[in-house]
Amino acid sequence: MRRLATRRELVAGAAAAVGAGILAGAAAADAPVSDGEALSKALEVERLMVLAYRRVLASGALASDIARAIAPYLTHELQHVAAVAGQLAAIGEMSATGPLSLDAAAAMLSKHKIPGSLTDLHSQNDCLRLLVDLESLAEGVYFTALKTLSEPGLQQLAAQIMACEAQHWTAVSGLRNPGQYVKAVPWPFVTGSS
Amino acid sequence: MVSEDCEEPSSRRGVLRAAGAALAGAVLAGCGSQSIRAEVQNSRPVLHSDVALLNHLLHLEHVAIAAYTAGIPLLAPATHKAGQLFLNDEISHAGDLAGLVRAAGGKPIKPAPSYALGHPRTSQEVLKLLHDVENAQIAAYVDAIAVLRPGTLKQQVASILANDAQHIAVVRAALGEPAIPSAFVTGRE
Numbered sequence: 001m002r003r004l005a006t007r008r009e010l011v012a013g014a015a016a017a018v019g020a021g022i023l024a025g026a027a028a029a030d031a032p033v034s035d036g037e038a039l040s041k042a043l044e045v046e047r048l049m050v051l052a053y054r055r056v057l058a059s060g061a062l063a064s065d066i067a068r069a070i071a072p073y074l075t076h077e078l079q080h081v082a083a084v085a086g087q088l089a090a091i092g093e094m095s096a097t098g099p100l101s102l103d104a105a106a107a108m109l110s111k112h113k114i115p116g117s118l119t120d121l122h123s124q125n126d127c128l129r130l131l132v133d134l135e136s137l138a139e140g141v142y143f144t145a146l147k148t149l150s151e152p153g154l155q156q157l158a159a160q161i162m163a164c165e166a167q168h169w170t171a172v173s174g175l176r177n178p179g180q181y182v183k184a185v186p187w188p189f190v191t192g193s194s
Numbered sequence: 195m196v197s198e199d200c201e202e203p204s205s206r207r208g209v210l211r212a213a214g215a216a217l218a219g220a221v222l223a224g225c226g227s228q229s230i231r232a233e234v235q236n237s238r239p240v241l242h243s244d245v246a247l248l249n250h251l252l253h254l255e256h257v258a259i260a261a262y263t264a265g266i267p268l269l270a271p272a273t274h275k276a277g278q279l280f281l282n283d284e285i286s287h288a289g290d291l292a293g294l295v296r297a298a299g300g301k302p303i304k305p306a307p308s309y310a311l312g313h314p315r316t317s318q319e320v321l322k323l324l325h326d327v328e329n330a331q332i333a334a335y336v337d338a339i340a341v342l343r344p345g346t347l348k349q350q351v352a353s354i355l356a357n358d359a360q361h362i363a364v365v366r367a368a369l370g371e372p373a374i375p376s377a378f379v380t381g382r383e
């Protein structure tokens with residue numbers, strides 16, 4: 001029972017921190033964000049996800065069963081790219097849908113303070129850790145977008161994709177830590193990273 | 195507790211874990227730190243017109259709490275811990291939603307004395323029940339996000355939805371099914 005009590009305490013603190021983050025974010029984001037801007041940010045992250053899964057799957061660092069397990073997530077990310085790009089097109093904003101370049105990806109990793117590199121994937125742990133960090137980023141971009149997206153259909157799409165990224169997070173984290181559910185689902189509230 | 199998150203300094207979860215450790219005492223002692231719920235309430239009012247919807251979501255959380263509470267003793271050892279963790283998550287969700295109902299000027303719905311959960315007798319049957327319960331919640335949250343105001347409230351509901359999506363992925367894996375069958379979580383998979 002000691003562990004559960006500790007988790008409860010941390011959850012209470014985390015909820016406060018999430019709230020503080022929202023408040024701080026609100027102050028910093030007073031300028032209105034258009035649906036197009038929010039979707040463009042999400043699309044950029046999704047294109048990064050596609051590149052990351054491709055690089056990880058091509059790295060040769062994964063055990064075959066691990067590679068088989070995560071391969072469908074690349075398909076999901078491609079579907080996310082198509083869905084978000086489709087919504088951008090519907091509001092008259094054309095966008096690139098291919099994977100990011102390695103340079104652009106490296107700049108994004110740096111910008112979001114994500115350790116690791118897409119060109120330096122030597123171990124399975126490197127790969128899975130990077131994917132976990134990137135899934136957090138993907139969760140976060142949709143969590144942020146939900147504050148400002150104006151159309152109900154876009155809000156639902158963002159929530160559905162955010163939930164899928166959270167499932168990826170759990171699955172990849174579970175592969176890193178087999179049987180340790182507390183590491184795969186550590187918090188009752190998912191907000192991602194920014 | 196050592197979590198995946200503490201190894202991820204760049205993630206919001208990692209930050210939260212560190213912040214949570216520091217803040218937990220103050221929050222639990224009621225020393226003025228505010229919960230996500232309070233921050234949402236302070237940023238903009240939760241609309242009274244949303245009370246019925248929030249209470250519906252709270253009702254579904256009560257159902258989930260009842261299902262996990264009744265089902266955990268029947269779960270196989272491999273999934274028992276997950277059940278306990280997820281029960282705690284559902285309790286956190288219920289507390290959060292009850293606060294939102296109050297903030298909207300409403301009265302949080304109380305748990306019913308019992309719920310019609312069927313008569314699962316095996317670990318597999320319990321997992322199927324939990325799968326259905328989680329799916330019902332997910333579908334309701336997806337629907338609610340299109341209706342609730344303001345945006346910060348949508349964020350809060352999405353943060354719960356995403357956690358329930360994580361639960362159902364684990365439940366599906368325990369059932370021997372694909373954990374993540376779709377790129378879009380709807381609660382109807």
